[in-house]
Every structure is written in structure tokens, then in C-alpha cells.
Amino acid sequence: MTEHLRRLLARLGRRTHPGVEDLIAAATGAGEVSLLAVYHLERCVRCRQRVASMRRQWEEVLQLTALSSEPWRSRDALLEELLALIGAWDAETSAAGPALAARRQAVHRAVARRLAGELEAQLGRLGAALAEPARRQEAPVQAMLARTGHLLSTFLGYKATVRLSQAALKLTGTAHKR
Amino acid sequence: MFLRGEPDSIRRIGWAAGLHLLLGLLALLLWSGTGEAAWIRGYLRYAGGAFVTAFALVEFVLALRAFRAFSRGDALRPAWLLISAAAAARLLGFTLSEVFSPGPGLQGPRFIAQPAPWLPLAPQHRIGLALAGPVALLLLSPALALVGRAYDRHGLSGELRPLDWLALGLASFLMVSDTWDGIRWSLAHEVPLDLYRGLGFLVEPLLLVLLFQALTLRRAALTMAGGLIGRCWSAYSAAVLLTVVGCLGQWSVNYGYVPRAVLVPVWYVWFLVSAAFAAGPAYQVEALRRAQRGLLPPAIS
Numbered sequence: 462m463t464e465h466l467r468r469l470l471a472r473l474g475r476r477t478h479p480g481v482e483d484l485i486a487a488a489t490g491a492g493e494v495s496l497l498a499v500y501h502l503e504r505c506v507r508c509r510q511r512v513a514s515m516r517r518q519w520e521e522v523l524q525l526t527a528l529s530s531e532p533w534r535s536r537d538a539l540l541e542e543l544l545a546l547i548g549a550w551d552a553e554t555s556a557a558g559p560a561l562a563a564r565r566q567a568v569h570r571a572v573a574r575r576l577a578g579e580l581e582a583q584l585g586r587l588g589a590a591l592a593e594p595a596r597r598q599e600a601p602v603q604a605m606l607a608r609t610g611h612l613l614s615t616f617l618g619y620k621a622t623v624r625l626s627q628a629a630l631k632l633t634g635t636a637h638k639r
Numbered sequence: 640m641f642l643r644g645e646p647d648s649i650r651r652i653g654w655a656a657g658l659h660l661l662l663g664l665l666a667l668l669l670w671s672g673t674g675e676a677a678w679i680r681g682y683l684r685y686a687g688g689a690f691v692t693a694f695a696l697v698e699f700v701l702a703l704r705a706f707r708a709f710s711r712g713d714a715l716r717p718a719w720l721l722i723s724a725a726a727a728a729r730l731l732g733f734t735l736s737e738v739f740s741p742g743p744g745l746q747g748p749r750f751i752a753q754p755a756p757w758l759p760l761a762p763q764h765r766i767g768l769a770l771a772g773p774v775a776l777l778l779l780s781p782a783l784a785l786v787g788r789a790y791d792r793h794g795l796s797g798e799l800r801p802l803d804w805l806a807l808g809l810a811s812f813l814m815v816s817d818t819w820d821g822i823r824w825s826l827a828h829e830v831p832l833d834l835y836r837g838l839g840f841l842v843e844p845l846l847l848v849l850l851f852q853a854l855t856l857r858r859a860a861l862t863m864a865g866g867l868i869g870r871c872w873s874a875y876s877a878a879v880l881l882t883v884v885g886c887l888g889q890w891s892v893n894y895g896y897v898p899r900a901v902l903v904p905v906w907y908v909w910f911l912v913s914a915a916f917a918a919g920p921a922y923q924v925e926a927l928r929r930a931q932r933g934l935l936p937p938a939i940s
Binding site (some may be wrong): 533562572575576579581583584585586587588611612613614615616617618619620621622625628629632 | 690868
């Protein structure tokens with residue numbers, strides 16, 4: 462690569478923040494980072510911080526596989542978790558669109574599994590009993606929230622229940638914009 | 640491992656209570672080994688007083704945090720308000736009775752008002768015992784009633800089993816005996832009925848009501864077994880059950896039904912009562928913290 466081209470890339474890279482695909486590639490190592498993004502990351506502290514944060518999150522999800530007591534050990538489950546994380550990163554950059562739509566079902570299942578785990582932690586075996594039939598429905602997250610919302614609202618209060626529901630719906634990309 | 644799988648706050652409460660009880664056991668061994676009563680007296684007066692006061696503070700702070708998480712119109716907001724007020728009464732009561740007024744030493748710690756004043760007590764000690772005992776119980780009872788009603792509304796009310804009825808019947812018999820002994824003692828000693836002693840007479844009937852509430856609440860909480868919310872109300876049930884045990888133990892020794900040596904384990908029951916009362920709101924706060932954290936692991940959210 463000539464020195465002229467290198468300078469041109471550096472100048473361009475300074476101006477344009479890379480897309481989420483480049484950031485994901487840089488954070489996870491799963492894919493090639495474009496040259497422009499590499500030059501940008503060398504100079505942009507904010508993007509470097511974001512990549513570092515994404516890398517930490519990625520490693521945390523990968524660590525889920527090591528937890529023997531959690532239901533994330535199967536390959537499919539892990540894949541759904543990773544897709545859910547990528548979905549969350551997509552949503553952060555507001556570049557979701559068709560990419561997220563394609564992954565929606567997997568994302569829904571991943572979020573539903575997490576919500577079921579949370580309901581069990583909060584409501585014990587009652588939570589597990591209420592979540593299980595809902596997990597098989599087409600929109601499992603919404604079904605779970607519908608079945609447990611009133612109960613959670615009584616014992617945790619309205620604010621905490623709304624917070625939990627919003628978190629679940631946001632991950633599935635179905636939360637109402639406020 | 641001790642308390643494995645429990646939230647951090649509960650583990651801390653469990654460890655603190657466990658270490659305190661071990662310290663108590665050590666004091667007891669030193670007392671019986673050396674014959675020097677200063678060991679156990681010092682433990683009850685200083686470590687015991689500090690423990691119940693510190694745990695009442697923890698209970699109050701956590702109950703207040705739980706209350707503040709509820710909005711106006713939430714079903715359990717009034718219940719948490721009453722629980723916070725009960726915790727405040729216990730904190731103020733223990734501060735008055737344990738910090739500002741020396742305890743009676745080897746007669747054992749007194750953590751609840753009683754109608755028969757076995758020993759002369761300083762006025763602030765009497766006020767403290769009244770606040771930490773009957774006043775706190777008076778506030779706790781409607782709170783547990785509200786929680787019971789909330790369970791009922793969701794069709795989760797717990798039905799008492801034969802064993803519960805047996806426990807209730809036995810406790811009723813013993814508590815009626817306790818009250819009757821208090822009346823007899825008062826008549827025999829011609830002691831005037833002041834506010835402190837009047838509140839002391841309230842303790843037994845109140846505990847009976849609370850015991851019924853605690854047993855039904857425990858059955859209801861079992862429908863959520865393993866969950867933080869169920870464990871919160873199970874902790875309150877345990878606190879009430881232990882209070883009943885503590886009161887009955889104290890009564891049986893005071894009136895000479897059992898030898899004084901039996902009183903020793905009863906001293907330690909009061910520390911478990913404090914730990915259970917602190918564990919209740921700790922579970923609720925943990926449930927709220929989890930719900931507010933969302934669904935991702937801590938580093939992601």
C-alpha cells in the first residue's frame with residue numbers, strides 16, 4: 462500500500478465511525494475488520510471503548526457455556542444468546558432493520574429463556590410453571606409477561622415490573638418507543 | 640458451602656448471625672469452664688445488644704428501600720409502609736433498651752415487653768421494650784394481613800395442614816397460660832397496670848394472631864418456593880415463629896416451669912429473630928434489584 466493511500470484511509474477513517482458489523486468483527490474476532498475501520502479505531506477513543514465494552518459482553522456470553530447450572534449449555538441456546546447480544550448492539554446503533562428481523566425468532570427464544578430464568582428466580586416454582594407453557598407460543602416473551610405481569614406487579618410493584626417488561630421487550634425489539 | 644445460592648445480602652446476614660452465635664457459644668463455654676459469669680454477661684450486654692440494634696438498623700434501611708420501590712396504588716405499598724414502621728419501632732426500641740439502658744445481665748436479655756416486671760427496669764428500658772415488642776408487633780400484624788390478602792387475590796392462599804393446627808393449638812394453650820400467670824402475678828404483688836404492663840399483656844394475643852398469619856403466609860409462600868418473593872415472606876414467618884418460641888421459653892423459665900439452664904438457648908433465639916427480620920426485606924430488595932437490572936448479566940446491562 463502506498464503512503465498516499467495510507468494517508469487517505471487515515472483521513473477518511475478519522476471522519477467516519479465504522480458500522481456495527483465492523484465493530485462486531487473487531488470485538489469478537491468473528492470476521493474481517495475493514496481497513497477503514499482499522500484506521501478509524503486507531504484514532505477514535507470512543508469507538509475503541511465501545512469495542513472493548515462489546516468484547517467484555519461477548520466474553521461474558523461465552524462464559525455462560527461454562528455454567529453447569531444454567532440452561533445455556535447447548536449449542537443452539539448459545540447461538541441464540543449471541544444473536545440476542547448482536548441484536549442489542551444493532552439496536553444501539555439504530556441500524557437494526559432487516560438484519561435484526563431475520564434473527565428475530567432466535568432472539569425471541571433467547572430472551573424468553575432469560576425471562577423464564579428471571580421469573581423462576583423471582584416467583585420460584587410458580588414462575589417456572591407459568592413460564593413453561595408460554596415458551597412454546599409464537600411470541601413467548603409477550604405470553605410470559607401476560608401470564609405473570611399482574612402477579613409481579615403485586616409483589617414487586619408497578620415500577621419494577623414495567624422495568625423488567627420493558628427490558629424484555631426492548632431485547633426483542635418490540636418495546637414501544639417512549 | 641454455607642448459604643450457597645443465596646443472594647450476597649442474605650449471605651452476609653447469615654454469616655454475621657452465624658459468627659455471632661459462635662461467639663455466644665464460646666462465651667457460654669468459657670462461663671461454664673471457668674465459672675466466671677462476666678464472659679456470658681459481657682457477651683449478652685455488649686455483643687448481644689450491638690447485634691440486635693445493628694440488625695434492626697439493617698432491617699429498617701432495607702424495609703424502607705423496599706417501600707420506596709412501590710408506587711402509590713400498588714397493592715403492597717401500605718404493607719411495606721407498616722413493615723418499615725415496625726422496623727423503625729424495633730430500631731428505636733433496641734437503641735433505647737440496649738444502648739441507653741444496661742440490660743439485666745444473667746437474667747438474660749429482654750427483647751420484648753412482659754406484663755410481670757421480674758426486675759426493676761429503667762424507664763427508657765421499659766419504653767424500648769414496649770416499642771421493640773408490642774408496638775412493632777401491632778404494626779406487623781396488619782402488614783402480614785395485607786400480604787395474605789394479596790396472595791388470596793391471586794388464588795395462592797395457603798391452607799393450614801394438621802401440623803400447623805397442632806402448633807397453633809399448643810401455642811394457644813401456652814400463651815393463655817402465660818397471660819394467666821401474668822395476671823396472677825400482678826394480683827399477688829398488687830402491681831398497678833401502667834401503659835408498659837398493659838402493652839405487655841397485649842404481646843401474647845398479638846403473637847397468637849401473628850402466628851396464625853405466619854403459618855398461613857408460610858403455606859402461601861410455599862407456592863413460590865425457591866423464588867426470592869416466597870423466601871421474603873417465609874423469612875417473616877420464621878421471624879414470627881421464633882418470636883413465639885422466644886416468648887414461650889422466657890415464660891416457662893420465669894414462672895419456674897423449667898430449670899433456668901433451659902433459658903440459655905432462648906437467649907440465642909432472639910438473635911435468630913433479628914436475623915430473620917433482616918432477611919425478609921433483604922430478599923425483597925434483592926428481588927427488586929434483579930427486576931430493575933433487566934435480563935442481561937450484570938456486565939451487559
